[in-house]
Amino acid sequence: xxxxxxxxxxxxxxxxxxxxxxxxxxxxxxxxxxxxxxxxxxxxxxxxxxxxxxxxxxxxxxxxxxxxxxxxxxxxxxxxxxxxxxxxxxxxxxxxxxxxxxxxxxxxxxxxxxxxxxxxxxxxxxxxxxxxxxxxxxxxxxxxxxxxxxxxxxxxxxxxxxxxxxxxxxxxxxxxxxxxxxxxxxxxxxxxxxxxxxxxxxxxxxxxxxxxxxxxxxxxxxxxxxxxxxxxxxxxxxxxxxxxxxxxxxxxxxxxxxxxxxxxxxxxxxxxxxxxxxxxxxxxxxxxxxxxxxxxxxxxxxxxxxxxxxxxxxxxxxxxxxxxxxxxxxxxxxxxxxxxxxxxxxxxxxxxxxxxxxxxxxxxxxxxxxxxxxxxxxxxxxxxxxxxxxxxxxxxxxxxxxxxxxxxxxxxxxxxxxxxxxxxxxxxxxxxxxxxxxxxxxxxxxxxxxxxxxxxxxxxxxxxxxxxxxxxxxxxxxxxxxxxxxxxxxxxxxxxxxxxxxxxxxxxxxxxxxxxxxxxxxxxxx
Numbered sequence: 001x002x003x004x005x006x007x008x009x010x011x012x013x014x015x016x017x018x019x020x021x022x023x024x025x026x027x028x029x030x031x032x033x034x035x036x037x038x039x040x041x042x043x044x045x046x047x048x049x050x051x052x053x054x055x056x057x058x059x060x061x062x063x064x065x066x067x068x069x070x071x072x073x074x075x076x077x078x079x080x081x082x083x084x085x086x087x088x089x090x091x092x093x094x095x096x097x098x099x100x101x102x103x104x105x106x107x108x109x110x111x112x113x114x115x116x117x118x119x120x121x122x123x124x125x126x127x128x129x130x131x132x133x134x135x136x137x138x139x140x141x142x143x144x145x146x147x148x149x150x151x152x153x154x155x156x157x158x159x160x161x162x163x164x165x166x167x168x169x170x171x172x173x174x175x176x177x178x179x180x181x182x183x184x185x186x187x188x189x190x191x192x193x194x195x196x197x198x199x200x201x202x203x204x205x206x207x208x209x210x211x212x213x214x215x216x217x218x219x220x221x222x223x224x225x226x227x228x229x230x231x232x233x234x235x236x237x238x239x240x241x242x243x244x245x246x247x248x249x250x251x252x253x254x255x256x257x258x259x260x261x262x263x264x265x266x267x268x269x270x271x272x273x274x275x276x277x278x279x280x281x282x283x284x285x286x287x288x289x290x291x292x293x294x295x296x297x298x299x300x301x302x303x304x305x306x307x308x309x310x311x312x313x314x315x316x317x318x319x320x321x322x323x324x325x326x327x328x329x330x331x332x333x334x335x336x337x338x339x340x341x342x343x344x345x346x347x348x349x350x351x352x353x354x355x356x357x358x359x360x361x362x363x364x365x366x367x368x369x370x371x372x373x374x375x376x377x378x379x380x381x382x383x384x385x386x387x388x389x390x391x392x393x394x395x396x397x398x399x400x401x402x403x404x405x406x407x408x409x410x411x412x413x414x415x416x417x418x419x420x421x422x423x424x425x426x427x428x429x430x431x432x433x434x435x436x437x438x439x440x441x442x443x444x445x446x447x448x449x450x451x452x453x454x455x456x457x458x459x460x461x462x463x464x465x466x467x468x469x470x471x472x473x474x475x476x477x478x479x480x481x482x483x484x485x486x487x488x489x490x491x492x493x494x495x496x497x498x499x500x501x502x503x504x505x506x507x508x509x510x511x512x513x514x515x516x517x518x519x520x521x522x523x524x525x526x
Contacts, residue, residue, distance in 0.1 A: 029120075029182040029319055030294065031259040033170075033246060036085075036186070037239045038078065038127055038193040039275055040265035042071070042284040044236060052211040053233040057244035058263050058288055064298050065261070065290025066339065071306040072355045072378065076267040076275055076282035077362045079132045081308060085266075086110035086129060086144055088312030088323075088331030092358055092375075092478040096491040097132075099361040099371065103494050104134045110144040111312040114326040115184050115319060121177045122146030124186035125169040126162065133494035145186045149173045157204055158197035161238055162190045167245035174253070182319070187246065192235030194270045194406045194515065201230025205237065216281065217447040218273045218429045220417060224409040232269060260291040260318065262311075270406040272414045272430035276362050276395065278374045278385050279440075279448045283357050291340060300345035304352035305378075309333030332476060354379045356472060360488035364501035364513070365396035365403035370489045372404070373480060377469040383448065384465035385438040388485060395431050398525035400505050402431055407516035415520065437462060 042048065046055045047062040073081040075091040075098070083097040084090060087108050091098040095105050110129070116122045128145030135142055152168035166187055173185055201207045209226040219225050243263065250256040264287045268274040274281040287306060290298065310333040316323055317335045339348055347353075355378050361371025372394050376385040387394070396403040405411055414430050417423035429449070439453040439462045452458040474481045479488070493499055505511045512518050 028180075028258060030291065031182050031255060032184045032315060032318070033250070033259055033261045034184070034186050035189070035239075035243050035246075035261065035263045036082075037189050037236065037265045038191060039267060039270045040192055040232075040236050040239075040286065041268040041274060041281045042286050044233065044269070045286045045288075047288065048286065051213065052207065052230065054237055055240040057240045057247060058286070060244075060247070061261050061263055061290040062288040064292065065288060065295050066298070066300050066302050068287035068289070068302045068304075068306055070303055070355075071264060071285050071287035071308075072283045072357065073267055073285055073308045074283075074355070074357050075359050076277060076357075077359065078127075078266055079130060080359070081266045082129045083108075084308045085311050086112065088309050088328065088333040090309055090332055090356060090358070090476060090478075091360065092473070092480065093332060093476055098488055099491055100131070100363060101493050101495050101498060102132045102491060104129070104132060104142070104144065106135055106137060109327050110142075111315055111328065112145050112184060112186070113143070114316065114321060114328065116143070116146060118319065118321055118326070119181060120319065121173075121181050121183040122185075123149050123173045123176075123183075124188055125149045125166050125173070126164050127188035127190050128186055131495070145188070146184070149176075157238065158200045158234075160195045160197045160200075161235060164190070166242040167249065170246050171249060174249070184315070187243065189239040189242065191239045192232050192269070194408060196228070196231035196235065196408075198231065198409065199227050201232075201234040202227065205230065205234040207233065216273075217449050218426065219271070219410055220413055220423065220426055222413060225413055228271070228409045232271075256292060258291075258293045260289065260294070263288045271408065271410050272395075272405050273448075275406070276359075276404040278357055278359060278376050280378075280383065280442060280446055283355075283378070289340075295340045297343040297345075300343075302339055302345060303347045304336065304339065304349050305355045306336055306352070307333060307355045310336050354468075356469065361491075363396060363404040363515075364493075364498045365400035366392060367397070367502045368489070369493070369498075369500065369502075373485055373488065375469060375473060375478070375480065377465055377472075378442070379465075381441060381443050382461065382465060383438075383440050383442050384453075384462060384469060386466065386469070387434050387436050387438070388480065390434060390436050392433075393431070394434055397502060398431070398522040400502050400511075401513070401516045401520035401522075403501075403513060403516060405430070405516075407520055412517065412519065415522075437466070439465070 044050050044053050045058045047059040074084050077100045080091040096102040112122050123146040134144050149169040149172050152165040153163040154165035207230045212226050215221040265285045268282040313333050313335040317337045358375040373388040395405045414426050418427035437453040438451050440448040
């Protein structure tokens with residue numbers, strides 16, 4: 001809750017800024033535009049200093065609002081990450097929704113369902129909560145992110161980019177609003193999710209492979225990898241262009257002043273050792289927020305740790321909704337609305353100094369449909385990871401194509417490195433089996449290349465982080481802490497075609513998922 005001794009409350013801020021209202025008029029609740037790209041890592045926005053990505057909309061929001069340096073998803077895969085946003089709970093607290101492509105449990109409400117019930121006009125375009133089955137309540141399919149607005153299409157710059165005219169669909173959403181009721185719109189862009197049109201960054205985006213200042217140390221620095229990174233950047237820019245149009249629409253309608261604009265991504269970039277893993281490029285995500293009517297001293301840079309579980313309580317507080325009354329009394333996240341009303345920057349709340357991360361079952365491709373369970377803790381200096389099932393392949397089995405890593409030129413280069421002299425370490429880092437414990441000094445080793453857990457001089461620090469992690473997971477009721485982690489492997493897939501994929505493939509059934517290349521499969525792996 002906001003400390004009344006030194007912070008302005010949301011009601012007071014609104015009352016002060018909307019002086020035209022009489023004392024008897026209630027302050028108008030803020031609108032919220034939540035813009036979430038699909039698969040983009042920190043720091044790949046212009047405001048963070050990445051010169052090979054051009055993001056004027058994100059940069060404007062950061063300059064006129066807040067730029068967050070330490071925002072993290074608890075689970076670096078689409079549906080479990082989005083589940084944590086919607087519920088304010090970590091994925092290991094969400095039963096089936098801890099997994100990718102799950103059935104969403106009826107018992108957990110989404111904050112957008114609550115906003116809808118409270119009179120907000122809610123909707124989304126593109127990708128809401130997905131992939132998975134949201135289920136039904138009283139015979140009606142649940143709208144976890146509101147009503148869909150995706151009828152309007154456009155001609156995208158490449159054949160791999162979605163035809164959805166996101167900005168035009170936002171206009172349709174606004175046109176459907178009754179009067180001046182407050183709105184919450186989820187702009188779920190499907191970019192920069194794969195696939196990409198190869199060399200589109202150079203051929204259509206005017207980029208050069210020399211624009212890349214640095215290739216992460218866990219990939220070979222070759223032209224095809226650099227092209228892949230620029231193609232990824234080109235699609236981030238497409239997301240930003242539609243957001244720029246949405247901001248212009250709000251300005252034209254006179255609604256920008258009281259609209260909170262939040263920009264982030266669901267998980268890291270779709271490359272080896274990023275999306276679907278538990279490293280910084282997996283979980284560390286961009287975040288910028290503006291609200292002209294509410295944020296004091298705009299242009300601040302915030303170093304507090306923000307977890308995606310903090311979004312739901314923040315949005316409900318801003319909408320003046322009591323979670324207990326609304327049926328969401330057990331959120332693990334904490335509102336960070338207080339950061340809007342202070343003038344401080346840097347580390348504002350000393351208690352926001354760590355985040356917890358983890359994963360269970362992501363994509364298909366292991367025997368018996370099991371996942372790769374991980375829990376971890378990230379602080380300013382270190383990331384500690386605990387791998388529970390080290391005999392399993394972390395990105396999926398080689399025989400079925402390492403299906404937890406999307407097919408790409410970079411993936412092909414890394415897979416081929418296993419058979420090249422002096423290059424095998426690239427394959428080991430992305431696809432090889434892992435030790436039970438990993439510890440990285442992230443302020444010096446952002447790429448997580450040097451596992452300090454193997455060094456005797458770091459044992460005390462490793463043990464302290466593990467103790468802190470496990471104590472917190474016990475408080476949160478994580479089944480892994482009570483010998484019941486097997487339950488995550490027993491939840492059914494919402495997609496029946498995913499069931500027993502490994503066994504069916506090994507028995508000769510022709511199965512080649514569309515998100516990987518046929519050459520990723522290594523049926524004779526040794």
